[in-house]
Amino acid sequence: MKIVKRILKFVFALIGLLVLIGIITLWIDSSGTNYLKINKNESGSNNSYLIKNVNVIPMNQDTVLVDKMVYIKDGIIEKIADTIEVNGIEIFDAENKYLTPGLIDMHVHVWDRYELGLYLSNGVTAVRNLWGMPMHLRIKEDVVEENIFAPSFFTTGPKLTGSEFIGDDNLNLLNPSEAKDKVISYKERGYDFIKTYYGLDKEIFDAVIEQAKISELDIVAHPSQKVPFSYHLNTQIKSIEHTEEIVQQPLQFDLDTIKLQPIIDSISKSKHTRYCPTITVFHNIYQMMMNDSILNSEYLEYMNPLIKKTDSKKQFERWFNAKQKDPSIVERIKKQHDFHIAIVKKLHEAGVTIICGTDAGIGVTLPGFSIHKELAFYKEAGLSNYEVLKTATVNASQTHAMMNQLGTIEEGKIANLLLVDDSPLVDLSSLQTPTYVFVKGRKLNRENLDSFNEKSKNRKNLVATALRYLENLVIEK
Structure with missing residues (x-):
């Protein structure tokens, strides 16, 4: 009887150890993508500003709205016009680049x-x-x-x-x-x-x-x-x-x-x-x-x-x-x-x-x-x-x-947008490396975006991925 109890104790201890290792593995993998976290108290988390000098490709019609201003408020497109005056807001100069909806x-x-x-x-x-x-x-x-x-x-x-x-x-x-x-x-x-x-x-x-x-x-x-x-x-x-x-x-x-x-x-x-x-x-x-x-x-x-x-x-x-x-x-x-x-x-x-x-x-x-x-x-x-x-x-x-x-x-739409150097209506390849990507109004520059690529390259999360798939098999099956 004592031998059985010892075996059970060992098995439970081993299971506990494996669970702990799994939790640590998933935590380490989660920490590896901390670069995606939004700190709403830092600069760069701002989702309200005015874009000026931008050519807009609205995609609700086959046209380019030349040299416009776009007001983004709390991640939503508030207004598109030739001239917009808003006090106390960051102004972003698009330098005559092209603004398209995100893909x-x-x-x-x-x-x-x-x-x-x-x-x-x-x-x-x-x-x-x-x-x-x-x-x-x-x-x-x-x-x-x-x-x-x-x-x-x-x-x-x-x-x-x-x-x-x-x-x-x-x-x-x-x-x-x-x-x-x-x-x-x-x-x-x-x-x-x-x-x-x-x-x-x-x-x-x-x-x-x-x-x-x-x-x-x-x-x-x-x-x-x-x-x-x-x-x-x-x-x-x-x-x-x-x-x-x-x-x-x-x-x-x-x-x-x-x-x-x-x-x-x-x-x-x-x-x-x-x-x-x-x-x-x-x-x-x-x-x-x-x-x-x-x-x-x-x-x-x-x-x-x-x-x-x-x-x-x-x-x-x-x-x-x-x-x-x-x-x-x-x-x-x-x-x-x-x-x-x-x-x-x-x-x-x-x-x-x-x-x-x-x-x-x-x-x-x-x-x-x-x-x-x-x-x-x-x-x-x-x-x-x-x-x-x-x-x-x-x-x-x-x-x-x-x-x-x-x-x-369009006004009222979520500001998921791309700023690209050339019009994709002329050259689709301009979409491949956008200068800026806007996610619900928050903008990411090319340096940020290139770093996302580098951080994902040859990542070491095979075991973490396997654990998440195992979770899927246990829960969904």
């Missing part, structure tokens, strides 16, 4: 807070996270409370799938009753949207849609192969993700523009449906096959270390091995990517609203940096610079009611 990435997977700085550095001032976990609710709370410099943060709950197990990254639903309970739970806990995923059958999908409508939660759909593609045109579903899903499901990998047209027409007729292409993440398959050393490249030094060690490596090995077995697969992937560009072109021509999303945070698709590749692909698809910029501003902000205060430079 919005509508399809990301956030793994740590370092990534929040990477988004800001690249001009992304709002993100829609599509793989919700408990840690994202904590990030959202800190963003809402304005405790940290971060993009406006919106998140779905966990990815919902059917009863078939396709990975521990999904929440398996076994019946309609459970589906409804999960939707109710996610609403109560503070998730913003529902993410439906591969593997949902009609009965369970119907339950999710029904409860989402009752709970007033928008749905974001990664198409399920268990229902017809047209099923995702339901009015409760606000956006459909991934051009490759059109290729894989209704087209069955037949890259035929004639067969594509009826699909485009059906999406167009739904009127409310927005499409999020995420062309970049698929194109990165091609990049992996063309660059055998991509995992060791400087490019990936900004990726979360756990993702780099697991998902990035797994994806690279999959496509590297596929190329070794059949070299012709490289050309097949390139052809499919080109077909994705054609899909975007046809969607745009049919009047479908396109919203910009990258699928950043998985594979080798970097947070922040990848949005500029995505926008370039839309340009390649035939959109004008103004139409490209709409996908990551006004189009994105109009997808969900809770995002309507973003996306344009």
